[in-house]
Amino acid sequence: MQTDTIPLPDLTWQEEALCAQTGGDFFFPEPGSSVREAKRICGLCPIRAACLDYAMNNDMRFGVWGGMSEKERLQLRRTAR
Numbered sequence: 001m002q003t004d005t006i007p008l009p010d011l012t013w014q015e016e017a018l019c020a021q022t023g024g025d026f027f028f029p030e031p032g033s034s035v036r037e038a039k040r041i042c043g044l045c046p047i048r049a050a051c052l053d054y055a056m057n058n059d060m061r062f063g064v065w066g067g068m069s070e071k072e073r074l075q076l077r078r079t080a081r
């Protein structure tokens, strides 16, 4: 009998995430709250590009990922079509 397993995604890049050191509150603010501090931290993060790729490829709808807000990622997705 063959048992197929679904490979787990490689998320080792997240080990270098600056947001993991600062806490998630900045990155998932209440609606209408500023994302400026989250974006500032993302600007210093060594894995910003990988983070943004992950968010775009996995349709992450909420929060700041890779230095971009939900709205900015939506605009990027629309212009990439």
Ligand code: SF4
Pocket (backbone or CB within 6 Å): 016, 017, 018, 019, 020, 027, 041, 042, 043, 045, 046, 047, 048, 049, 051, 052, 064, 065, 066, 067
């Ligand atoms: S780019 Fe921003 S959201 Fe992504 S891992 Fe780095 S600090 Fe976190």
